[in-house]
Amino acid sequence: MSSLRTLAESLGLSVTTVSRALDGYPDVSRKTRERVTAAAEAAGYRPNAAARRLRRGSAEIVTLVLPTAQGRFNEPLYIELMRAMGEPFAKAGYDLTLMASPPGEDELRTYRRLVEGRRTDGLIVVRTRPQDPRIEYLLGTDFPFVVMGRTSAQPGIFPFVDGDGEQGFADATAHLIGLGHKRIAHVASPANLNYALFRRAGYERAMTAAGLTPRVVETEPDEDGGFEAGRFLLPTADHPTAVLCGTDRIAMGVMRAVRAAGLNVPHDVSVIGHDNLPASTYSDPPLTTMELPITETGARLAEMLLARIEGASPEGMQEVRPLRFIQRGSTAPPKL
Amino acid sequence: MSSLRTLAESLGLSVTTVSRALDGYPDVSRKTRERVTAAAEAAGYRPNAAARRLRRGSAEIVTLVLPTAQGRFNEPLYIELMRAMGEPFAKAGYDLTLMASPPGEDELRTYRRLVEGRRTDGLIVVRTRPQDPRIEYLLGTDFPFVVMGRTSAQPGIFPFVDGDGEQGFADATAHLIGLGHKRIAHVASPANLNYALFRRAGYERAMTAAGLTPRVVETEPDEDGGFEAGRFLLPTADHPTAVLCGTDRIAMGVMRAVRAAGLNVPHDVSVIGHDNLPASTYSDPPLTTMELPITETGARLAEMLLARIEGASPEGMQEVRPLRFIQRGSTAPPKL
DNA sequence: GAAACCTTCCAAAACGATTTGGATAAGCCA
DNA sequence: TGGCTTATCCAAATCGTTTTGGAAGGTTTC
Numbered sequence: 001m002s003s004l005r006t007l008a009e010s011l012g013l014s015v016t017t018v019s020r021a022l023d024g025y026p027d028v029s030r031k032t033r034e035r036v037t038a039a040a041e042a043a044g045y046r047p048n049a050a051a052r053r054l055r056r057g058s059a060e061i062v063t064l065v066l067p068t069a070q071g072r073f074n075e076p077l078y079i080e081l082m083r084a085m086g087e088p089f090a091k092a093g094y095d096l097t098l099m100a101s102p103p104g105e106d107e108l109r110t111y112r113r114l115v116e117g118r119r120t121d122g123l124i125v126v127r128t129r130p131q132d133p134r135i136e137y138l139l140g141t142d143f144p145f146v147v148m149g150r151t152s153a154q155p156g157i158f159p160f161v162d163g164d165g166e167q168g169f170a171d172a173t174a175h176l177i178g179l180g181h182k183r184i185a186h187v188a189s190p191a192n193l194n195y196a197l198f199r200r201a202g203y204e205r206a207m208t209a210a211g212l213t214p215r216v217v218e219t220e221p222d223e224d225g226g227f228e229a230g231r232f233l234l235p236t237a238d239h240p241t242a243v244l245c246g247t248d249r250i251a252m253g254v255m256r257a258v259r260a261a262g263l264n265v266p267h268d269v270s271v272i273g274h275d276n277l278p279a280s281t282y283s284d285p286p287l288t289t290m291e292l293p294i295t296e297t298g299a300r301l302a303e304m305l306l307a308r309i310e311g312a313s314p315e316g317m318q319e320v321r322p323l324r325f326i327q328r329g330s331t332a333p334p335k336l
Numbered sequence: 337m338s339s340l341r342t343l344a345e346s347l348g349l350s351v352t353t354v355s356r357a358l359d360g361y362p363d364v365s366r367k368t369r370e371r372v373t374a375a376a377e378a379a380g381y382r383p384n385a386a387a388r389r390l391r392r393g394s395a396e397i398v399t400l401v402l403p404t405a406q407g408r409f410n411e412p413l414y415i416e417l418m419r420a421m422g423e424p425f426a427k428a429g430y431d432l433t434l435m436a437s438p439p440g441e442d443e444l445r446t447y448r449r450l451v452e453g454r455r456t457d458g459l460i461v462v463r464t465r466p467q468d469p470r471i472e473y474l475l476g477t478d479f480p481f482v483v484m485g486r487t488s489a490q491p492g493i494f495p496f497v498d499g500d501g502e503q504g505f506a507d508a509t510a511h512l513i514g515l516g517h518k519r520i521a522h523v524a525s526p527a528n529l530n531y532a533l534f535r536r537a538g539y540e541r542a543m544t545a546a547g548l549t550p551r552v553v554e555t556e557p558d559e560d561g562g563f564e565a566g567r568f569l570l571p572t573a574d575h576p577t578a579v580l581c582g583t584d585r586i587a588m589g590v591m592r593a594v595r596a597a598g599l600n601v602p603h604d605v606s607v608i609g610h611d612n613l614p615a616s617t618y619s620d621p622p623l624t625t626m627e628l629p630i631t632e633t634g635a636r637l638a639e640m641l642l643a644r645i646e647g648a649s650p651e652g653m654q655e656v657r658p659l660r661f662i663q664r665g666s667t668a669p670p671k672l
Numbered sequence: 673g674a675a676a677c678c679t680t681c682c683a684a685a686a687c688g689a690t691t692t693g694g695a696t697a698a699g700c701c702a
Numbered sequence: 703t704g705g706c707t708t709a710t711c712c713a714a715a716t717c718g719t720t721t722t723g724g725a726a727g728g729t730t731t732c
Contacts, residue, residue: 003718014682019720029680046452050389051718054687059386063433068419079411082436083404095455097399097433100418116382119431223618252618259620279615282559282588284595339688350712355690365710387688390717 002043011039022047053118061095062305063114064124065134067103076278077294078126081148084298085124092306094121108133115143122305124148128194144308146301146317149194159304159317163292165195165274168323169202169244172272172290175325176242177210179333181270185240186214187229187250189221196221199246199274221246226253227260234261234269241269241334248273248280251287255330266332276326285329293324338379347375389454397431398641399450400460401470403439412614413630414462417484420634421460428642430457444469451479458641460484464530480644482637482653485530495640495653499628501531501610504659505538505580508608508626511661512578513546515669517606521576522550523565523586525557532557535582535610557582562589563596570597570605577605577670584609584616584625591619591666602668612662621665629660 008018013036021028021036022045028036039045053059064085066078082098089096097120101110111134114120121144125134128149138145139156147160169186176184186203189196200216207214217232219225226245233240234257245251251273258269265271265285273280276291304317344354349372357364357372358381364372375381389395400421402414418434425432433456437446447470450456457480461470464485474481475492483496505522512520522539525532536552543550553568555561562581569576570593581587587609594605601607601621609616612627640653 004720005718015719016682016684016721017680020681023720027680032680044452046448048390048718049453049455050386050395051687052720053386054384054390054689055718055720057687066415068415075415076411079402079404079415079436086436086438095435095449097435099431099433100415100422102422112382113431116380117385119385223614252615256618256620278559279588282592284592284620340690341688351689352691352712352714353710356711359690363710368710384688387717388690390719391688391690393717 002045003048004045007036007040007043007045010043011036057118059119059121060093061097061120062089062122062124062309063120064096064098064126065107065110065114066098066100067107067127068100077275080294081124081126081298081301084295085302088299088302088306094306108137111137115141122146122309124301124305129192130194130197132194144305146305146308148297148301150198150320151194152197157314157318159301159308159314161292161297161300161304161319161321163195163323164320165198165323166202166205168274168290168325169199170206171202171323171325172244173203173206174210176244176270176272176331177206177212179242179270179331181242181334182212183238183240184212184215184242184244185233186216187226187233187243187245187254188216188218189246189250190218193221196246203244215240219250222249223253223256226250226255227257228253230254230257231260234258234263239269242331243269243271245271245273248275248277248287248289251289251330252279252283255283255287266330267335270331270334272331274323276324281328283330288326288328288331290323290325292321297321338381339384340381343372343376343379343381346379347372393454395455395457396429397433397456398425398458398460398645399456400432400434400462401443401446401450402434402436403443403463404436413611416630417460417462417634417637420631421638424635424638424642430642444473447473451477458482458645460637460641465528466530466533468530480641482641482644484633484637486534486656487530488533493650493654495637495644495650497628497633497636497640497655497657499531499659500656501534501659502538502541504610504626504661505535506542507538507659507661508580509539509542510546512580512606512608512667513542513548515578515606515667517578517670518548519551519574519576520548520578520580521569522552523562523569523579523581523590524552524554525582525586526554529557532582539580551576555586558585559589559592562586562591563593564589566590566593567596570594570599575605578667579605579607581607581609584611584613584623587623587625587666588615588619591623602666603671606667606670608667610659612660616664619666624662624664624667626659626661628657633657 004015004018008015018036021033086096101107123145125145125147128151130152132151135151135154150160150162188200204214217229219229243254245254251271255265255271258265263269273287273289276289280287280289340351340354344351353364354372357369422432437443459481461483464487466488468487471487471490486496486498524536540550553565555565579590581590587607591601591607594601599605609623609625612625616623616625
């Protein structure tokens with residue numbers, strides 16, 4: 001409704017002066033500035049976002065694109081991430097928005113729309129794959145983006161923060177070995193998810209180092225996948241006494257399978273997950289798990305993205321952080 | 337990079353013609369149109385969103401503002417809702433975005449920014465309160481919005497879809513009574529959440545109709561709240577044999593409290609929730625619950641919002657839908 | 673008292689698309 | 703041939719800001 005022009009006319013000033021008064025330029029007298037801000041307040045003036053964006057060439061928006069299709073993913077994690085990033089971005093004058101996008105072909109189209117239509121000033125990429133077409137595409141532009149997670153091999157350097165899944169899973173495996181477990185299985189997420197590779201490698205490293213034989217089952221990273229894997233692993237007499245799961249949701253499914261097999265967690269089978277989902281605190285028993293502390297991660301990612309938008313080089317913006325191990329009730333020494 | 341102007345120059349055409357060719361106007365020859373679209377394709381031309389918005393006066397965006405601060409809310413629900421609405425909006429040329437906002441004063445500011453800065457074309461309001469300042473504000477503008485949920489008393493008519501919590505909780509209570517339960521408690525969400533009032537009313541209606549005494553405990557709508565309520569209700573000898581919970585997350589907490597009291601679900605205490613969260617399928621035992629079918633709800637809300645954006649009147653856009661009852665393992669007849 | 677400086681304001685030019693209101697040329701009819 | 707359509711194209715205005723490059727008038731400096 002109220003534009004700069006109407007406001008200026010009602011004040012008997014030029015559009016320029018009103019604009020500069022509101023932006024706090026020093027070349028407008030205190031008296032005028034006060035008159036202008038009062039009038040703007042009274043009229044409920046709010047600059048038209050499109051006009052300002054067109055002129056400034058910046059959208060004042062950063063976007064997290066959430067791939068979401070087959071099954072529900074770790075959404076609470078991403079909402080949490082949004083919350084962690086919200087404040088730093090708001091402080092810098094950016095709206096943080098989330099867009100859900102079906103993965104695959106359409107996903108790249110979404111990115112192109114956002115980038116080439118200048119619909120956003122920066123992107124947060126999540127749920128990386130070892131070869132990630134989104135990142136390949138973004139590296140080909142000079143568009144600012146940050147990544148939660150990593151890729152395996154990508155020709156180019158970009159900012160990311162990731163948990164040290166390799167070390168974390170090695171440590172968790174060592175923890176189980178320390179409890180006395182020998183038959184430890186790993187239920188892994190599909191290898192087309194990048195984190196799955198690291199976690200598996202850590203598990204295998206620790207097992208081999210202890211002279212134990214790794215046993216890996218690959219499955220969908222959700223409760224059903226975990227349940228299936230559990231049903232596959234548990235029936236035999238020499239079933240694993242501990243199962244290290246790629247994600248909490250897999251772990252939930254495995255625990256259900258353990259119960260379905262008439263066994264007990266953690267007495268017969270210990271279970272460990274990863275993500276520290278809200279539900280994991282309240283499962284029966286509460287799930288032993290690990291996590292990348294999300295608040296600090298979000299804050300750091302926001303910082304990086306803002307720096308990139310300001311034109312900073314991505315060098316030195318690669319961080320692999322230790323995971324936090326959370327000991328709860330789903331792990332115990334093996335029976336006898 | 338590539339603008340209409342550069343494209344036009346490279347083709348030896350006017351900006352007008354190029355624009356109209358790409359928009360499929362009939363006053364440009366087939367040959368020219370083909371030449372233009374080919375060149376646009378080759379140059380990777382994508383219209384500048386800000387410019388188009390400024391001129392068209394539409395942002396091509398609709399926004400769901402998610403209040404998110406104290407504790408994690410039912411995020412999976414809202415991501416699911418986004419997914420349900422994504423396609424109809426995409427088909428109509430709108431990007432659907434989610435913005436997280438701290439509730440309270442700042443929340444209204446977020447709404448004002450979006451509405452008055454024309455940053456979006458339509459809003460989806462969720463997590464309604466009985467007196468909802470966001471809705472009051474929006475009713476004062478003529479800005480298009482739809483609501484998932486209802487308010488108690490609001491001077492004005494607006495589009496909404498809500499589950500019939502009153503009937504649903506009455507039915508669930510009747511179901512428990514039919515199983516033979518007499519001491520049935522209700523753990524309610526705080527009364528400043530609108531749905532809490534309806535659910536409680538339904539519970540009380542069914543109890544009273546059966547000549548039973550309602551017993552209501554109010555608590556925070558999360559696992560901790562449920563746990564606290566459970567610890568309060570369960571220790572006595574004449575503890576409830578069934579607990580009807582305002583949300584699944586409350587129910588999770590209650591189930592944990594039941595176990596902590598050395599009792600069994602459902603043998604000693606039946607538990608019912610509401611929301612049908614992903615985790616509820618995989619809890620032990622799986623939770624009996626109910627839900628507002630989210631896909632249809634999202635589709636209908638999208639339809640309504642698009643109609644409102646087109647200028648349709650909000651009359652007849654009020655829908656209270658029956659809840660779907662999902663019987664799982666957390667309910668059984670009372671012991672003896 | 674003239675030159676150099678502030679202070680305060682503003683006209684006009686962007687930004688990149690869409691849309692209005694013709695202009696030009698070719699085809700058609702009588 | 704002249705008048706009337708029709709088919710194709712385009713110049714210029716517009717959306718609402720921000721920003722550039724002064725201009726006008728008053729002050730200070732020497």
